[in-house]
Amino acid sequence: MIIKRVGGLAAVISLCAALDVVWADPAQPTAANGSVAAGSNDTSSGARPRENITKPQNITKQRDGSLLIAGRSLRCGGTRNVLDPHLPNLGLAAPGVVVFNPRQLNRWPDTVRLFVFHHECGHHHVGGDELGADCWAVKQGVRQGWLGRDSLTQVCRSFGNGPATDSHPAGAARCASLNRCFATAMAALAKEKARGTTTEAKAEPPDTGAPKLLQGPTLKRSGMRPSFDVK
Ligand SMILES: [Zn+2]
DSSP: OBOOOOSSHHHHHHHHTTSOOBOOOTTSTTOTTOOOOTTOOOOOSOOOOTTTTSOOOOOEEOTTSOEEETTEEEOOTTOEEEEOTTOSSSEEEETTEEEEOHHHHTTSOHHHHHHHHHHHHHHHHHTTOHHHHHHHHHHHHHHHTOOOHHHHHHHHHHTTTOOOOSSSOOHHHHHHHHHHHHHHHHHHHHHHHHHTOOOOOOOOOOOTTOOSOSSOOOOOOOOOBOOSOOO
16 A cells, blocks of 8 residues: 655554555455455454464564564665554555554465565555556565465465455456566566576665655545555
8 A cells, every 4th residue: 555645654554544455354365255344354353374384473673674574684775664563454655664564464474474565665666556566576576586476376365356446456456467477577587597697686775865655546445354555
């Protein structure tokens, strides 16, 4: 999700509480017909994602300000990492910050956590385009080696089967886009490898001085499922 500046982080977060949420509850990883009622914010059912056979380490913010997710120290360029256990979504991007709910994020497998981080970071590169942020995250995942074909399925599953809304593509459309981006990123990587020009992948910092999130999309509707992908 992204959100426009509304006068400080506290305001950003409190505004966010009123926003829609379209991320699947990990308690229902494969609900074929998406039977979660609109308005449900319940994430406390206790069930865990199937992938959590070995429980991943909880995400933490380190002293230097980076986030430790799946053994990786993550920063999104010059933006500030914030953990907020009261955030009603998995994450959001706002001018100067990326914010995550550690409790909700910890319910998902490592790959989904990494994807959420990079999706929000992606908003600092591509602006409010949700599919663009997804694609940016996929590209990082392929280049950094944490996203493969199997884990792509986990990410897709985490989208749930929600229908399209005014502000969001349907889960199926996001998955289709995800797959296209993955194929493109894999092909690009293979080409680079063939040329022997592969460089150590790392997230490009956002353009300094040219924030793309000063103007975010407006709220269209509210109340679905916990999500980082709200706006
Ligand atoms: Zn988003």
